[in-house]
Amino acid sequence: MSNARVLTGPEVAKHNSRDDCWIIVHGKAYDVTDFLPEHPGGQAIILKYAGKDATVAYEPIHPPDAITTNLPPSKHLGPVDASTVAKVVQEVTEEQKRLEKYRAAKPSIDTVISLHDFETVARLVIPEKAWAYYSSASDDEITIRENRMAYQRVWFRPRILRDVSTVDWSTTILGQKSTLPVYISATALGKLGHPDGELCLTRAAANTGVIQMVATLASCSFDEIVDAAKPGQPLFLQLYVNRDREITRKYVQHAEKRGVKGLFITVDAPQLGRREKDMRMKQVGDEGVAEVQRGQKVKKDEGVARAISSFIDPSLSWKDIPWFKSITKMPIILKGIGTAEDAILAYEAGVQGIVLSNHGGRQLDTARSGLEVLVEVTAALRARGYLPNPNFEIYVDGGVRRASDVLKALALGAKAVGVGRPFLYAFCAYGQEGVEKAIQIFRDEFEMNMRLLGARSIDEIVPEMVDASALTSHSVLTPPDNLFHSTYQPLIGAKFNES
Numbered sequence: 023m024s025n026a027r028v029l030t031g032p033e034v035a036k037h038n039s040r041d042d043c044w045i046i047v048h049g050k051a052y053d054v055t056d057f058l059p060e061h062p063g064g065q066a067i068i069l070k071y072a073g074k075d076a077t078v079a080y081e082p083i084h085p086p087d088a089i090t091t092n093l094p095p096s097k098h099l100g101p102v103d104a105s106t107v108a109k110v111v112q113e114v115t116e117e118q119k120r121l122e123k124y125r126a127a128k129p130s131i132d133t134v135i136s137l138h139d140f141e142t143v144a145r146l147v148i149p150e151k152a153w154a155y156y157s158s159a160s161d162d163e164i165t166i167r168e169n170r171m172a173y174q175r176v177w178f179r180p181r182i183l184r185d186v187s188t189v190d191w192s193t194t195i196l197g198q199k200s201t202l203p204v205y206i207s208a209t210a211l212g213k214l215g216h217p218d219g220e221l222c223l224t225r226a227a228a229n230t231g232v233i234q235m236v237a238t239l240a241s242c243s244f245d246e247i248v249d250a251a252k253p254g255q256p257l258f259l260q261l262y263v264n265r266d267r268e269i270t271r272k273y274v275q276h277a278e279k280r281g282v283k284g285l286f287i288t289v290d291a292p293q294l295g296r297r298e299k300d301m302r303m304k305q306v307g308d309e310g311v312a313e314v315q316r317g318q319k320v321k322k323d324e325g326v327a328r329a330i331s332s333f334i335d336p337s338l339s340w341k342d343i344p345w346f347k348s349i350t351k352m353p354i355i356l357k358g359i360g361t362a363e364d365a366i367l368a369y370e371a372g373v374q375g376i377v378l379s380n381h382g383g384r385q386l387d388t389a390r391s392g393l394e395v396l397v398e399v400t401a402a403l404r405a406r407g408y409l410p411n412p413n414f415e416i417y418v419d420g421g422v423r424r425a426s427d428v429l430k431a432l433a434l435g436a437k438a439v440g441v442g443r444p445f446l447y448a449f450c451a452y453g454q455e456g457v458e459k460a461i462q463i464f465r466d467e468f469e470m471n472m473r474l475l476g477a478r479s480i481d482e483i484v485p486e487m488v489d490a491s492a493l494t495s496h497s498v499l500t501p502p503d504n505l506f507h508s509t510y511q512p513l514i515g516a517k518f519n520e521s
């Protein structure tokens with residue numbers, strides 16, 4: 023029940039124990055005592071703010087409506103008089119000093135000329151924890167590097183003298199117009215790196231005619247994102263399937279009602295990969311354990327993503343596909359296919375597409391690159407007479423940094439390519455303008471590469487334009503002084519306590 027009276031800071035502060043825990047978020051108080059054991063991110067982080075204003079910690083990780091939808095109305099205690107609330111004192115840390123220094127010295131956006139540049143800049147202007155979470159990949163980070171290397175094992179076979187005065191790289195994805203054969207792939211927790219989070223993507227997509235795939239675990243709420251889109255702007259939705267299917271059904275049907283044009287169900291994450299950079303980062307910097315947390319086993323090795331992923335249903339199986347088809351008319355695409363066998367099953371299950379993906383190297387380490395999988399998938403589907411089929415599209419993601427990468431994937435049979443981290447880094451570094459610049463860089467690269475390849479439109483990009491004979495050979499050397507080698511950071515070992 024909503025309390026009509028405005029509460030004061032000292033009143034809220036009295037409820038500061040595990041048995042009686044109130045917190046303030048966005049100027050309103052909530053009784054989270056019963057919710058503590060259910061909090062996907064663990065109790066410890068809430069208890070740290072028991073009786074206090076938790077907005078700073080809440081904001082980057084949760085959509086604004088997470089607390090109101092997860093707590094029953096009886097636990098919504100109503101507004102708190104802001105003038106009576108003690109400010110959560112945020113001392114200026116070494117990290118903040120570092121961030122200020124780098125933000126002041128940030129290269130002008132005009133000097134950014136490749137997608138790699140966004141990564142170089144983002145690393146230094148976002149909090150260490152954000153960088154650790156975004157950049158991390160699983161285990162020994164072999165696959166994240168392989169995603170990049172695979173593109174370097176495919177070589178072009180360009181055609182000449184074709185009058186390339188006009189070249190056009192626009193296409194359609196699931197029947198929706200796209201100015202690039204590229205979509206913005208889902209990445210979670212955008213507000214860790216920029217206060218506007220995923221809205222930077224939505225607004226840039228609106229201005230450039232590119233399609234954004236909205237993440238289930240975006241920092242901005244789904245409705246905020248849809249509200250920020252222009253009328254008619256197509257959006258896709260990435261779906262993590264909840265253990266409680268009723269929640270998933272409502273979420274999917276709400277998305278359909280709001281006009282989402284494609285449902286990308288993530289199928290490669292029944293459990294989240296162990297991303298050691300993220301896990302290590304969690305172990306440092308959490309010294310501020312509050313009194314109420316003492317004696318409690320504080321899980322310190324989870325990392326940001328694992329901590330909030332417990333709702334994802336590991337029992338998801340092929341048997342669930344008919345159910346998805348029964349609850350929505352949106353095209354269904356399975357995101358995270360890694361073999362021809364599963365591509366065939368997906369086709370036979372009657373979905374409209376597949377994303378050949380290893381989740382940006384964040385799930386099964388030493389899984390192959392989407393590009394390599396593409397070759398076996400198109401061969402197997404063709405052999406069964408399943409391709410060509412205008413109602414079944416194949417996408418690839420992971421490691422794409424150049425239009426030339428996209429052209430290779432298209433030549434090998436992809437309809438479009440997903441790009442995740444580079445757009446994320448673009449907005450971490452320069453907000454919406456960064457994303458627009460990233461798209462401009464793609465346009466410039468497409469124009470040049472298509473001219474040099476002798477392809478005037480997307481249909482003229484054919485398998486004969488690439489030599490992929492080295493693709494399955496994993497030992498081809500590439501020059502070690504590549505830009506991407508300097509953006510990938512070495513893993514670090516266990517840390518000794520400081521004496």
Ligand code: 173
Pocket residue numbers: 210239291294326327328330331381384
């Ligand atoms: O790759 C990820 O980090 C991811 O997909 C995820 C999953 C669960 C929670 C947060 C992010």
